[in-house]
Amino acid sequence: MTSPDPTTPEGFFNGLGGLAAFSTKTREEYEEEWFGKVATSTSKLVGFHGILEGFKTAIGNRIDALLGRVDNFEDGQLALNGRVDLLSPMQDYASAYANTAGGISAAGQFGFTNQVGPLKNAHLSGGKLVLDDYGLWDIQCQIWCDFTLLDGMVEWEIRVLKPDNTIFSRTRARLDSKAIFSSTNLASVVVPAVGYQVQIYINEIAPGRGVIGGPTFNRLTVKHISRNTTTGDTGA
Numbered sequence: 001m002t003s004p005d006p007t008t009p010e011g012f013f014n015g016l017g018g019l020a021a022f023s024t025k026t027r028e029e030y031e032e033e034w035f036g037k038v039a040t041s042t043s044k045l046v047g048f049h050g051i052l053e054g055f056k057t058a059i060g061n062r063i064d065a066l067l068g069r070v071d072n073f074e075d076g077q078l079a080l081n082g083r084v085d086l087l088s089p090m091q092d093y094a095s096a097y098a099n100t101a102g103g104i105s106a107a108g109q110f111g112f113t114n115q116v117g118p119l120k121n122a123h124l125s126g127g128k129l130v131l132d133d134y135g136l137w138d139i140q141c142q143i144w145c146d147f148t149l150l151d152g153m154v155e156w157e158i159r160v161l162k163p164d165n166t167i168f169s170r171t172r173a174r175l176d177s178k179a180i181f182s183s184t185n186l187a188s189v190v191v192p193a194v195g196y197q198v199q200i201y202i203n204e205i206a207p208g209r210g211v212i213g214g215p216t217f218n219r220l221t222v223k224h225i226s227r228n229t230t231t232g233d234t235g236a
Contacts, residue, residue, distance in 0.1 A: 047053035074215070083118045092121035092224030094129050102127075102213035110143065110156070110200045110211055112220045122222055128161070129198040129220060131191060135227035139171075139187040139198055144217035145180065151206035152178035158187045173205070182217075190228075199224055 060168045096112040104110055110128025121132040131137055145154050160169040171187040191197075200220060201213060212218070 005120070040085060075165050092133055093117075093222070094119040094124075095219060095221040096124055096129060097215050097220070098127075098213040098218050100214045100221035103204060103210055105205065105208075105210040107202050110202055110218075112200060112218075114135045114215070116215070116219070121224060123199070127199070129222050131195050131196045131222065131224075133199065133224055133227065134189065134191055136190050137198075138223045139189065139221070140184070140224055141186075141200055141220045142182055142184045142218055143200070144182045144212045144214075145175075146181045146210045146212055148206060149180050150207040151180070151205045152176050152209065153204060154183070154186070154201065154209060154211070155204040156183070156202045156211075158185050159199040159201050160187070160189045160191065161197040161199055163193075163197075163235040165197075168196060188225075 024164040072086050095116045097114050097116055098110055098112050099114050102113060109127055112129065113124065113127055115124060123130050123132060139158055139160075141158055143156060153174070155172065157170050157172040159167055161167045168191070169187070169189045171185055173183050175181060175183055175186040198220065205211065
């Protein structure tokens with residue numbers, strides 16, 4: 001038999017009596033005793049593995065949500081993309097978002113490619129909103145930045161480009177935080193002709209940081225206020 005002696009580890013034979021007792025066991029008895037111990041030990045490992053897998057899944061889902069990888073929301077306005085009749089006859093309007101694949105982690109254009117709701121006297125082209133009338137326009141934009149363990153700085157701007165793609169006007173925003181944050185930028189601009197473009201541009205972004213795409217994380221909206229071009233600072 002195995003030893004009950006505390007100085008002899010469990011499972012070791014204690015003298016000839018232990019060896020004799022072991023020699024009388026059948027193979028089935030031997031397998032049941034030792035495989036039972038292995039199964040008990042393995043079940044503990046399996047249980048621990050399950051805990052680890054659950055923890056990993058929970059953390060992974062959280063990170064995916066934070067990074068905007070999970071964004072299956074469908075905005076109800078998408079069903080109204082062709083309903084120009086819902087807009088005031090006195091105001092032109094357009095709104096768009098950057099899709100999930102449009103997220104960026106380096107300086108450059110943050111492209112707004114997906115229409116949200118009806119467009120009137122404005123259209124999407126090359127990730128920008130093109131103004132199809134002259135005069136005073138109000139511009140609103142929100143972006144969403146993911147978390148980082150490094151430097152958290154992000155500087156971005158609303159750019160209004162001339163039809164030849166040179167900068168006509170710009171309004172900057174800058175934040176410095178390692179946490180997740182959203183940032184909103186506003187601009188009003190008077191344009192003298194049709195074809196001016198509204199672009200969102202990331203000037204600087206810290207390594208390891210990203211600007212997230214997805215319908216709930218960002219939005220670019222323009223509203224036409226008037227056709228008066230005799231007042232206002234064009235930013236020249």
